[in-house]
Amino acid sequence: MEYTTCCVVGGGPAGMMVALLLARAGVDVTVLEKHPDFLRDFRGDTVHPSTLRLLDELGLGSRFAELPAGRLERMRVHINGTPVVMADFSRLPAPYDYIAMVPQGDFLDLLAEEAAGEPTFTLRRPVTVTGLLTSGEGDSPRVHGVRYRSQDGTEHELRAALVLACDGRDSVAREAAGLRPHEFDVPxxxxxxxxxxxxxxxxxxxxxxxxxxxxxxxxxxxxxxxxxxxxxRGxxxxxxxxxxxxxxxxxxxxxxxxxxxxxxxxxxxxxxxxRVRMNRLRRWYRPGLLCLGDAAHAMSPVGGVGVNLAIADAVAAARLLAPALRERGTVTTAELARVQRRRMPATLVTQRTQHGEHEMLLRPALDGTLTKVPTPLRAVGRSALLQTVTAHLGGKGLYRERPPVFARRVSVPPRP
Ligand SMILES: Cc1cc2nc3c(=O)[nH]c(=O)nc-3n(C[C@H](O)[C@H](O)[C@H](O)COP(=O)(O)OP(=O)(O)OC[C@H]3O[C@@H](n4cnc5c(N)ncnc54)[C@H](O)[C@@H]3O)c2cc1C
CATH class of the missing domain: 3.30.70 (Alpha-Beta Plaits)
Incomplete structure (x- = not known):
């Protein structure tokens, strides 16, 4: 039977980033992706300042700068015709002072090409993961790998010390592990x-x-x-x-x-x-399996944070798990729990902020009861300082996920 140290289910932003970083640590990693390519129209294409900085630290900044990109420096809303500046990214320290709008497929191609240069990296596509290899009974069976189907319809098994469920908001791996997210109401x-x-x-x-x-x-x-x-909704x-x-x-x-x-x-x-979904797992892991990105927490599109949180999850997971995978060839459940503890506060605060915006602005607009500019937004609109704070929180997040030393590459000159 085939074996890999880490099997990554799904080659989206979370899966490709964690695979690249683990491969750079010398960990044997195999990504199983169900699509033959990364072409995606209208997915999360918003690459925030936190991710731009990370790409520079990984030595990918100059290649990323060559991708076709739009550049967003401010967010303005018109509420019943009254303009209000909600966030001014151009006030953040350069060069991470804007949101890049990059087709997600181009971004994923870049990560895949970079990872392909690492001898311990394998990407298999199109193959569809259909279930998990488990042992033990009850609530927490141990995960030992995955079952997958290749394009010709044949079934295979891939054993692994760790399965990372990065297969998005309808995650099959999460479902097979018996993990069910709590769904939040969205308007x-x-x-x-x-x-x-x-x-x-x-x-x-x-x-x-x-x-x-x-x-x-x-x-x-x-x-x-x-x-x-x-x-x-609906x-x-x-x-x-x-x-x-x-x-x-x-x-x-x-x-x-x-x-x-x-x-x-x-x-x-x-x-x-x-179809907008906002949800979150209470527990992101089982013995031998960890959910990352949308598989752990689907985000509202408000603020375009989905890709950036998925990538931050991937960086934290690689930093916290690579040493154990490299040295012992396995990870403990306590080590998986550390990744969740690290990422949960950022997820929680971001979803609460999104919920606040749904209720303050989006729901009243859709149900016809929006009569005036909500007071907190009025305050932001009047203050350049608050517009910098909202840009900081929106573009850089609550805290920074630093790339592990083993994944860093020569830094590149700041983009113009
Ligand atoms: C239609 C759509 C539109 C979106 N629009 C926006 C937006 O405008 N703004 C925004 O911020 N966010 C948007 N998002 C969300 C954003 O794209 C995600 O937050 C982000 O891509 C999460 O990354 P991820 O790696 O966790 O999951 P995903 O990007 O969902 O990647 C999951 C990967 O797993 C693969 N996969 C799934 N099941 C299997 C399987 N069984 N076997 C093998 N591979 C599998 C998929 O093909 C995919 O490549 C959108 C999402 C969707 C689905």
């Missing part, structure tokens, strides 16, 4: 829309538009605008039944963009639905 789902850049002053800015009866957020992607149009079919013309008209009114710009929407097929 919205999201339609993702790609539009031409409007001739206005929104270059380099995230602009939110909130008013009684509607909410949308537009992001400058350099060559186009990505618009997240919020709909009440109302996708009902809203689509109102017709495309009604949608275009509402979007045009909400954003203040011309009919020409929103006329670029040709069919409902252009508008994928993101």
């Amino acid at each position: 919205m789902d999201v339609w993702q829309v790609r539009l031409p850049l409007p001739p206005d002053d929104s270059r380099g800015i995230v602009v939110g538009h909130f008013r009684a009866g509607g909410a949308a957020v537009s992001m400058d992607r350099g060559t186009y605008s990505q618009v997240a149009y919020l709909i009440p 109302s996708d079919a009902q809203r689509r039944a109102l017709g495309l013309d009604a949608f275009r008209a509402h979007l045009s009114e909400l954003l203040g963009w011309s009919d020409d710009v929103v006329g670029a929407i040709r069919s409902w097929d252009d508008i994928p639905l993101l």
Whole structure:
């Protein structure tokens, strides 16, 4: 039977980053990914200052700077027409003073190419993990590896000292381990829309538009605008039944963009639905298995934090687990618990902040009761200091995950 020290289920941001770092530590690591490539449209593409700094520390900054990227320096919202600056990233110390908007597929290709240079790294795709190899009864069976299906339909087993469940918000590995996340109530789902850049002053800015009866957020992607149009949770079919013309008209009114710009929407097929979920595991691990990223905690899209938290989880896991995997070839359950203890506060605070924004702004906009600028936002809008604080918390997070020494590479000059 095949064996690897660490089996990573899923090659998303969490899986590829933890695999790269473990491989740099000399740990034998195998990633199993169900898709044949990393092409992803409209996933989390927001690379925050914390991740930009990490990439420099890993020696990947100059390659990352070559990827096609939009650059976001501020977040402004219009609440019933009143503009409020919510966060000013350009006030953070350079060069980590903006959010890069990079297609997630390009970012993952970069991590995969870099990891491929390490002799202990293997990426297998397309293969689908279907279950776990376990022993023992009761609540906490020990995990010894995974079952997976290759493209020709044949079933395989891969034994491992540690399985990292990085297979996202519908994690099969998590389910097979009997771990169930607690789901939080969210007010919205999201339609993702790609539009031409409007001739206005929104270059380099995230602009939110909130008013009684509607909410949308537009992001400058350099060559186009990505618009997240919020709909009440579970109302996708009902809203689509109102017709495309009604949608275009509402979007045009909400954003203040011309009919020409929103006329670029040709069919409902252009508008994928993101079913928003916000959840969190109470316990992220079983003996022999640890969940990271969305598998441990699906985030609301508010603030575009999903990718960055997934990467921070990966860095913490590699830093805390690589020494044991390298020296003993195994990890204890107590060591897995340390990773959860390290990452839980950041997850908790971020989800509470997102919940606060849902209730203060998003829900009232969607249910038609938003009448004025909420007081805390009014205060932020009036204070450059508070706009720096919100940029710091949003862009850098509650605390920094430093890359382990074994993973660092020669630093690169700061990007211009
Ligand atoms: C449709 C969609 C749109 C999103 N839009 C936004 C957004 O606008 N802003 C934002 O901040 N966040 C967004 N997110 C969330 C963001 O993409 C995630 O938070 C982030 O990618 C989490 O990284 P991850 O590595 O934990 O999981 P994921 O990125 O979900 O990666 C999981 C990986 O596991 C693989 N996989 C799954 N099951 C198996 C299996 N059984 N066997 C093998 N491989 C498997 C998947 O193919 C995938 O590559 C979106 C997510 C989705 C699903």
